[in-house]
Amino acid sequence: MSHQHVLSVRQQQAAPRRFRGPLFLVAFVASATLLIAAYWGTIRLDQVASTGARVVTQAVLQETVNRLRSMTEDYAYWSFSYELIQDGDESAIFEHIGSGAAQSDLFDQLFILSPDFEILHEFHSDGETYPDFAAMQPALQGALTRLKGLPPAQYQSVSGYAQLNGAFFAMTSAWITPDYIETLDTRLVPVLVGLVHLDPGWIKDLSTLSLQAGYDFTTAVPTGAFLENATALKGADDQHVGYLVWDSPVAGKMLRQQIMPAILGVCASILMACFCAARFFEGQHKSLQKAMRIATTDPLTGVLNRAGLRHVSQLKLTAAAIAGARVAVVYVDMNGLKKLNDAFGHAVGDSALTALAQALEASVRDGDFVARLGGDEFVCIIFDQDPKDGAGHVAERIIQMTDNPFAAKVPDRKLELSIGIAVATGDIEWEELLRQADAAMYWGKHRGASRAAYFTESMDHQPLPPSNVEHAS
Known part of the structure; x- marks a missing residue:
């Protein structure tokens, strides 16, 4: 849902607009002008x-x-x-x-x-x-x-x-x-x-x-x-x-009778040319949409990839939300992916990543974004008037939705997550906000699985506590 939203935003701001309406309007105006002028x-x-x-x-x-x-x-x-x-x-x-x-x-x-x-x-x-x-x-x-x-x-x-x-x-x-x-x-x-x-x-x-x-x-x-x-x-x-x-x-009148068939032929040619041009531009538009979708989508999970996340960070609505302290980043890391791949094969590991992506998309609201940074790391961008509270609710829903076995082949395995949350303060850059969420995630990893940690400034000055999560990723 969030991925479709970002595509619609990209279409509005970066992709070519549809040409059929404007071109047919041009054809209609040109034909009408020609007919009126002749008459x-x-x-x-x-x-x-x-x-x-x-x-x-x-x-x-x-x-x-x-x-x-x-x-x-x-x-x-x-x-x-x-x-x-x-x-x-x-x-x-x-x-x-x-x-x-x-x-x-x-x-x-x-x-x-x-x-x-x-x-x-x-x-x-x-x-x-x-x-x-x-x-x-x-x-x-x-x-x-x-x-x-x-x-x-x-x-x-x-x-x-x-x-x-x-x-x-x-x-x-x-x-x-x-x-x-x-x-x-x-x-x-x-x-x-x-x-x-x-x-x-x-x-x-x-x-x-x-x-x-x-x-x-x-x-x-x-x-x-x-x-x-x-x-x-x-x-x-x-x-x-x-x-x-x-x-x-x-x-x-005689001249009109003689030239009107030719004028109608010209009008038909204008309409046909505009129709062909519209088909061509729409084809180009669809090709560009497809290329953009491929370029900004993670092929395994279907959520945004790192390039898509970079685009989200450059949107005006993101900049405005950061400036107004109305955005938070939820950084999610899946623990034990390497062991899962080694024990059950990469197909099971891919199923775990896909299940996590689906859980993340189901946990956010329309207008929020989900992206996979690579490997087992995901990011949720949350827009809210109270971003701290909104991000907390999203983290709770993520934990609840992953508290079940994710694959029939491994019924005894659940997704174990480490979650970090960073809230924009209004004078922060995007990269810094993402770094803070990453730092909070590592503090959460050391405190225990499937727990969310909010970033505080002290995290940048204190050593990490002993980890309660087995490092297997």
Whole structure:
């Protein structure tokens, strides 16, 4: 029992600790960190992609309107445009104005209207079929009404978005006003209306720029996921005419689906590596425990050997007990071992030593230690608040437990012991305490077998009395 106790102390203070718990904790933390980082990173990628799609979409919409406004104003404020319209030269009007819609990407449609907003000329991109002005007029009415309230001399245009039967377009309207507008009758100034249709081709270009697919137009207020992936389209009167919506980004989700098997494989590898490392370290730990047990254990009796006793003397609890005068040493010597070996053989002698070791271990309490110094000498280390009294009780139990034959082969033989006790005084070294117990044992040997003697200072100054024990060890 005491021997197991010292091994547990050695394990706590000298042997390596178990590694399985810490290593699996490391594996769990590393795997969790990797999984969380991958998941958070891909979620963040989708968030960045969503923000990027919104920024690019709004920028493209704004650029579409700005470019349309700029080109419409360039044509409207060109003096030659006004003069051509006044002359009514259809071919010249087409060549200098209408070709902007028919032969370039500046406009999809151009309308030239009278001051009363009646259609004068209409042009559209070659190869495209768009509704004529009569069909488009309801969608343009708000912008034209607003333009009507702006004097031509202010050189202001009206821009915005409009929709007709679910088809959306950007538009700009402006008075066709030359730089000599002050000399004109403003009641005769015509109107130029430029349109860019937000058709599939425009959406394709937007998708390429924003790296985002799934664009669509709707007049319904977005709900659900489209709340974050939508931008409003306002008309010339600053009223909502619809919304441009797009699918939630899936780049992060797709990446997560692609890399997650690999990440799970890495996590499994980390766990396996930690498991193997734990098995290795535990094997090393067990080997070290076994080596320590062999190094500190007497192979015959199973109690501590001299090396184990030396370790006990170096423990902090031993030093503290000595300093606090809470420890005593019981030194036990078995008399007559040599005669026993000579008469009955070493097997019987070994049985006697084993029986004595068992009696000593049964006599001490948990937390005390038993060690064999060699030959027939044993030591018990007793920790107690009253070490003198505690050691005395241990000595009495030892004597009682050895007052019976120890082997069937020699039923008439009992263990004869000499016992010496030394009690720490608080200012004594371990080696000195052990020497005092040894000296007390010799005084006990000379006084008679199976008796305990306490060390006194006079023992160091008086000769030993005549021995009452036959020296046969």
